Amino acid sequence: MARMSASERRAALARAALVVVDRDGVHAATTRAIVAEAQMPLGSFHYAVPSRDELLRDVVELVVEGEGDAALAGLLVDAAGPRDAIRRALAAYLDHVRQAPGREQAMFELTQYALRSPELSDLPAEQYARYHALAAQVLSAAEAHLGIRWTIPVAELARLVVTVTDGVTLAWLADRDDAAAERTIDLAADALTAFAASGTPTA
Template structure:
């Protein structure tokens, strides 16, 4: 593979707080990576009880993209710009068709800039995976910004928001599959699929914790075990949709997934 060669050197309740203060319709939201990043961070602030925005010009670190500092909201660093460009190339041409030159051309920079920015293919792919996983998690998190309190409905809306993102960017999911399989085939990329699925589980655990708070329940299973189960369900639905592109079937499957996950919800002991 010639991609990157390793270098040698609305509610009636009074004063809504948290997510209740940010009721939206996820279907009206434009699923771009920048929008999802902002929405996800807004939702996390809301969930913690703070709905204030970032100060203009403030520097903050996006924990979902390793090693990247955003200097102004909506203004990506050079590394983020290159990762976004690489993802577009991978979506269009696949991993086998991604080269230093094609990423540089997509980003509007020199090939040497790309080589200086990444230590190798594993470094670039790690950031691409991080970008996609963050977008998927933020899409689902954005859907949790709702006044809904029914456990099945909350999970269903989050899963459908994830599906909407997959439908808008199928190439991203195909890239994730390619990255997983490539990592399983190549010793130098062996850590990539492990990191990829570790991040998937982290995001799923975060979502399950928020669902529990929103619905006022606790999970009968350990959240890591439940996250693995939920991830297996979404993986299967995603792969099936990529093959047959049957939107209705995918939505029905995710509705069943939501019901399956919700079966492990229990009322609080003090209720």
């Protein structure tokens, strides 16, 4: 094995662990499966990382970062009016889920696992705070981008948006019904548009 500092090795293990979780689920992400994915000997694991749970912390961090990229991608769509923009942004998110279902499922599995693990029980709150902040950021940017003003506090709307994306994702993962998911997004877009008013944000 190429020589590598402990912190580098830890990062490499986290990336390998994410690949395993994505492909086979959290319960399959054993120390042996992770080092196999990273093509390392088993001994490397506990030299670079104190425990398996500790590594999962890093994996959650990776997932959150990845989620951020997906969310910001929704901003890039150009649309005719607020309603169309909202719908397209949500549709872009659904596309992301469809193209990497394992990744999205990994997010849920990690949250649930962390909630059950005493040593990681603080993670989910932080994880969702990041999601909500991310959604708020996107919504704020949308105000300027679309020339609208949200009629309720962005933080509250952000939580509603995350609620919708989580709910749509969960149902789609379960039944893989593309048409139904798109229809739900259409309805959600209609509903969210009701919270937008024309005008400059800082009027």
